[in-house]
Amino acid sequence: MRARSDLDSAVLSAPAERSATAVAVTACRSCGGPAPKPFLSLGSTPVANRLLAGLGADAGEEQQFPLEIGLCEACALVQVTYDLPREAIFDDDYPYFSSFSDSLRAHSQAHAERLIAERGLTSESLVVEVASNDGYLLRFFHEAGIPVLGIEPTAGPAAAAREKGVETRQEFFGLALAEQLVAQGLRADVIIANNVMAHVPDLNDFVAGLAALVKDDGIVSVENPNIWDLVEHNEFDTIYHEHYCYFSTLAVDALMSRHGLTLFDVERFPELHGGTLRWRMGRGAAPQTSAIERLAAEREAGLDRFAFYADFAREVRAVQDSLRELLSDLKSQGASIAAYGAAAKGATLLNSTGVDNRTLDFVADRNDHKQGKLMPGARLPIVAPDALLTQRPDYVLLLAWNMSREILAQQDDYRRAGGKFIVPVPRPQVV
Ligand code: ZN
Numbered sequence: 001m002r003a004r005s006d007l008d009s010a011v012l013s014a015p016a017e018r019s020a021t022a023v024a025v026t027a028c029r030s031c032g033g034p035a036p037k038p039f040l041s042l043g044s045t046p047v048a049n050r051l052l053a054g055l056g057a058d059a060g061e062e063q064q065f066p067l068e069i070g071l072c073e074a075c076a077l078v079q080v081t082y083d084l085p086r087e088a089i090f091d092d093d094y095p096y097f098s099s100f101s102d103s104l105r106a107h108s109q110a111h112a113e114r115l116i117a118e119r120g121l122t123s124e125s126l127v128v129e130v131a132s133n134d135g136y137l138l139r140f141f142h143e144a145g146i147p148v149l150g151i152e153p154t155a156g157p158a159a160a161a162r163e164k165g166v167e168t169r170q171e172f173f174g175l176a177l178a179e180q181l182v183a184q185g186l187r188a189d190v191i192i193a194n195n196v197m198a199h200v201p202d203l204n205d206f207v208a209g210l211a212a213l214v215k216d217d218g219i220v221s222v223e224n225p226n227i228w229d230l231v232e233h234n235e236f237d238t239i240y241h242e243h244y245c246y247f248s249t250l251a252v253d254a255l256m257s258r259h260g261l262t263l264f265d266v267e268r269f270p271e272l273h274g275g276t277l278r279w280r281m282g283r284g285a286a287p288q289t290s291a292i293e294r295l296a297a298e299r300e301a302g303l304d305r306f307a308f309y310a311d312f313a314r315e316v317r318a319v320q321d322s323l324r325e326l327l328s329d330l331k332s333q334g335a336s337i338a339a340y341g342a343a344a345k346g347a348t349l350l351n352s353t354g355v356d357n358r359t360l361d362f363v364a365d366r367n368d369h370k371q372g373k374l375m376p377g378a379r380l381p382i383v384a385p386d387a388l389l390t391q392r393p394d395y396v397l398l399l400a401w402n403m404s405r406e407i408l409a410q411q412d413d414y415r416r417a418g419g420k421f422i423v424p425v426p427r428p429q430v431v
Helices: 004-009 015-019 102-119 138-143 155-163 175-183 203-213 227-232 249-257 289-301 312-332 344-353 387-391 401-410 412-416
Strands: 037-045 065-071 078-080 127-130 148-151 188-194 214-225 262-269 276-282 337-340 395-398 420-423
Touching: 037 312, 037 344, 102 138, 102 188, 102 214, 102 401, 127 138, 127 203, 138 148, 175 203, 188 203, 203 214, 203 249, 214 227, 249 262, 249 276, 249 289, 262 289, 312 337, 312 344, 312 420, 337 387, 387 412, 395 401, 401 412, 401 420
Parallel strands: 127 148, 127 188, 188 214, 337 395, 395 420
Antiparallel strands: 037 065, 065 078, 214 276, 262 276
């Protein structure tokens, strides 16, 4: 057992954000137009990915920042209306390792194989991935003998990528780095940027970098969850400070064309991260039917107009109320409840709904880099998934609902023993 003095000396792992302040956004971060018009506030919450190293109630105070999103009616970009400085968000402890998800690994492999075939990639080609993480995607090109370059700002994942043989530069991507690479004689046949554009504070600098680094006949492939799915399926928990922007195809088209890149293809993956779009751009490429139809559908649905988003806040309140009610009913019946998935979206869900360690006993997560820490705000201890079998909670709130199929399959033993999962969105449901 730990001595009391050990508990007392437990501190937050990252005091860096203590002095950081949120700044109200005064102009659209894409087109530079007027400040985005807010349509959903989730109150004030701590930084969602900032896991705490401390123990229990002794982990110290966390700084809270306002979390609100709005629409730029000029270019259709949904974005946060308060900014945090980048250093408050990313650091060397940034915990996400993509290879921990089986479905993402399969999606990535299929994407790599398709690009290799379709673009005729060879040992003379170059594939660059921005935010290449631990090399989860580039390894498939590398193993096929195609030169790759990963760009990854965080040390842990960058080192893990190099161990796989994936050449990686530990840096943030932008125009300056792109120009440096071009000066070294590097131009990319394919640039991939998956689930990163939402994290970029200076969008135009980022896209200018993509445009500078891609060959004249190369392509840029960008994936990101889609704002239409977010709104339609009440995926409000995917909103957090680290996600500055929430993209529609209309917003991507406006952003890319500003830098001379033409959107020519759109593909939808309804199961991935709650609904993901893959946008493909080239210089002077002719738009295909997929792009033309998607833009028309979004325009018709009104994704570029405030009215489309006006009722979203009410929908979100309804989900939150119903979840609080369900959990409180179960508690009053004497049920024990845990959670699964210590991801950022879980932090938003819990902290914006006001659910914490008084209701939930722990959160299980497969990622051993997260185990032993606490989720921010809600202060749930993160443990290995076998706790579901050893501690047998009656219910498990599935915070990582985007992986529900995979997690429910992995936790079959728990379910067969009578355990039940609660899926929070689009409406709280016991399965
Ligand atoms: Zn704008």
